[in-house]
Each structure stands twice: as C-alpha cells, then as structure tokens.
Amino acid sequence: MACAKPADMGMPIGPERDGVHLVITSDPLAVRAGLANLLASPLLGALNDAARGTAEIVLAEVLNNIVEHAYADISGDIQITLCNRAGGIVVDIHDQGHPFPQERLPQGTLPETCPTNGLPEGGFGWFLIRSLVQNLTYRRDKLGNHLSFILPTEADSETVSSFRPT
Amino acid sequence: MDLIATAHGALLVVTVCQDRIDAASAIQFKERMREVTQTPSDRVLLDLSQVQFLDSSGLGAVVGVMKLLGRDRQLELVGLTPTVAKVFRLTRMDTVFTIHPTLPDGLRKAS
Numbered sequence: 635m636a637c638a639k640p641a642d643m644g645m646p647i648g649p650e651r652d653g654v655h656l657v658i659t660s661d662p663l664a665v666r667a668g669l670a671n672l673l674a675s676p677l678l679g680a681l682n683d684a685a686r687g688t689a690e691i692v693l694a695e696v697l698n699n700i701v702e703h704a705y706a707d708i709s710g711d712i713q714i715t716l717c718n719r720a721g722g723i724v725v726d727i728h729d730q731g732h733p734f735p736q737e738r739l740p741q742g743t744l745p746e747t748c749p750t751n752g753l754p755e756g757g758f759g760w761f762l763i764r765s766l767v768q769n770l771t772y773r774r775d776k777l778g779n780h781l782s783f784i785l786p787t788e789a790d791s792e793t794v795s796s797f798r799p800t
Numbered sequence: 801m802d803l804i805a806t807a808h809g810a811l812l813v814v815t816v817c818q819d820r821i822d823a824a825s826a827i828q829f830k831e832r833m834r835e836v837t838q839t840p841s842d843r844v845l846l847d848l849s850q851v852q853f854l855d856s857s858g859l860g861a862v863v864g865v866m867k868l869l870g871r872d873r874q875l876e877l878v879g880l881t882p883t884v885a886k887v888f889r890l891t892r893m894d895t896v897f898t899i900h901p902t903l904p905d906g907l908r909k910a911s
Contacts, residue, residue, distance in 0.1 A: 662824035665824070666822060666824050684882065688886070691855065694823070698855065698857065753867060754863065755863045758856035758859055758887075759855075761890075765890050
C-alpha cells in the first residue's frame with residue numbers, strides 16, 4: 635500500500651502523495667490487484683486519463699513479465715516503488731527471480747505482422763514498455779533484478795516514434 | 801469471462817461483459833470465444849466497449865481468436881476504449897483489424 639519506505643530503496647520519498655511503495659506476490663491475480671492499488675494511489679490518481687492509461691499498460695507489462703519469466707518456476711515478491719519527480723514518475727521494480735537472458739533487457743522490437751499468415755500472438759510487451767517509458771535501465775546483482783524507468787506524466791507522450799532499437 | 805453472443809443474420813456480435821482482458825484472463829477469453837463462435841456466421845463483431853484495459857496477453861488472445869476463426873470468417877472490433885485503443889495503435893494492430901467506433905445502427909439495443 636501507499637507508504638514511504640525510503641531507506642533500502644536508496645531514494646528519498648517525501649510525503650505520501652509523492653511516493654508509493656507496494657509489495658505483491660508473483661501471481662497474475664496479485665498483479666491485477668496491485669495495479670488497482672497503484673492506480674488508486676494519490677500519485678497515479680492525480681494523472682490525466684491518458685497518462686494513467688499509459689502507466690497501467692507499462693506497469694502491467696513489467697509485472698506480468700516478472701511473473702511469467704523471472705518467477706516462471708518459482709514464486710516470490712515483487713517490490714514496486716513510485717516517486718514523483720520533475721518530468722515524470724520514477725519507477726523502481728525489484729524481484730528476486732531469474733535474470734533476463736544474458737542479463738540484458740529484451741530489444742522489444744515490434745513482432746512481424748504478416749496478414750496472410752503467422753500474425754504474432756505475443757512479443758508485444760517489451761515493445762510497449764520501450765515505447766512508453768524513458769530512461770529504462772536494468773541491473774542484476776546478488777539481490778536480484780532491478781528495473782527502473784520514468785513514466786511520463788505529460789498528456790499523451792508516446793515516445794514510440796523516437797524509439798529505435800540499437 | 802462473461803461473453804454474450806447474439807446472432808444477427810450473417811453477423812455474430814460478441815460482447816465482452818468484463819472490464820479487462822489481461823494476463824489473468826486472456827486464456828479464458830480465448831477459450832470462451834472459441835465456444836461462442838461455434839454459432840455459424842460470416843463475420844464476428846467483437847464489442848469491447850466495456851473493456852477498460854487490455855494488456856499484451858489480451859492483445860495476443862484477440863489475435864489468436866482472429867486466427868482460430870480462419871480466413872473465411874472476419875473478426876472485426878467495435879467500441880475500443882482509450883487505453884485499449886492505445887495498445888492497438890502502438891502495436892500497429894489497428895492496421896490488422898477492422899475497427900468500428902460504435903455498433904451499427906439497429907444492433908445497439910440488441911446487444
């Protein structure tokens with residue numbers, strides 16, 4: 635739930651409306667409930683509808699990815715911290731599951747869409763995340779996975795046009 | 801996953817009576833769609849106007865439904881809410897599906 639828990643996250647959190655900390659278990663229904671909690675927080679609740687929609691898409695993709703991959707064959711907690719900063723909401727997400735392959739984030743290129751055959755049924759998640767956030771970073775250490783990024787809070791700042799995989 | 805299917809001649813309208821198609825419900829959605837589309841029709845119109853949120857799993861399930869209907873039966877979408885529309889637009893899936901803003905006249909009450 636919404637609470638300030640600054641010490642172990644290495645990031646100062648001010649009054650409650652400027653920060654949210656939430657821990658959920660690695661389960662799709664826990665993700666759904668957690669998202670509802672986060673979206674109802676004063677921090678995300680204050681956003682306009684478009685920015686809230688973006689936040690829900692991004693957080694859903696990141697959290698479901700952790701459930702499906704990092705915690706594919708094990709279970710554990712996912713810690714989510716949101717902090718209000720100039721220019722956006724800084725999001726830090728920590729889990730103790732498996733690392734990404736090669737300890738690197740997926741490229742997140744848009745899956746091929748060939749209307750005659752083989753329309754993609756998956757692979758959209760990281761494309762969506764990379765399209766919608768800024769300053770995406772991933773770090774793996776002995777405590778697990780640490781993902782952080784900035785959620786834009788401006789009206790409808792889709793950065794899809796500027797995203798080019800390297 | 802609550803779906804209501806109503807046949808209108810060659811058109812089958814399927815209304816999703818749930819506010820999200822997400823990782824927790826995508827498989828169930830696809831299975832229910834498989835069941836309700838057993839009713840023969842030339843076209844299937846999926847009414848998403850009650851769906852406030854769809855993630856990549858939900859999107860994959862909608863694509864999966866399109867595939868299971870086969871090439872001879874079109875899957876069209878109607879009533880995308882803003883966040884759902886954003887997911888379709890960003891992934892360019894809005895170019896794959898025929899998307900209607902609202903149900904055709906005469907079907908609104910029926911569904």
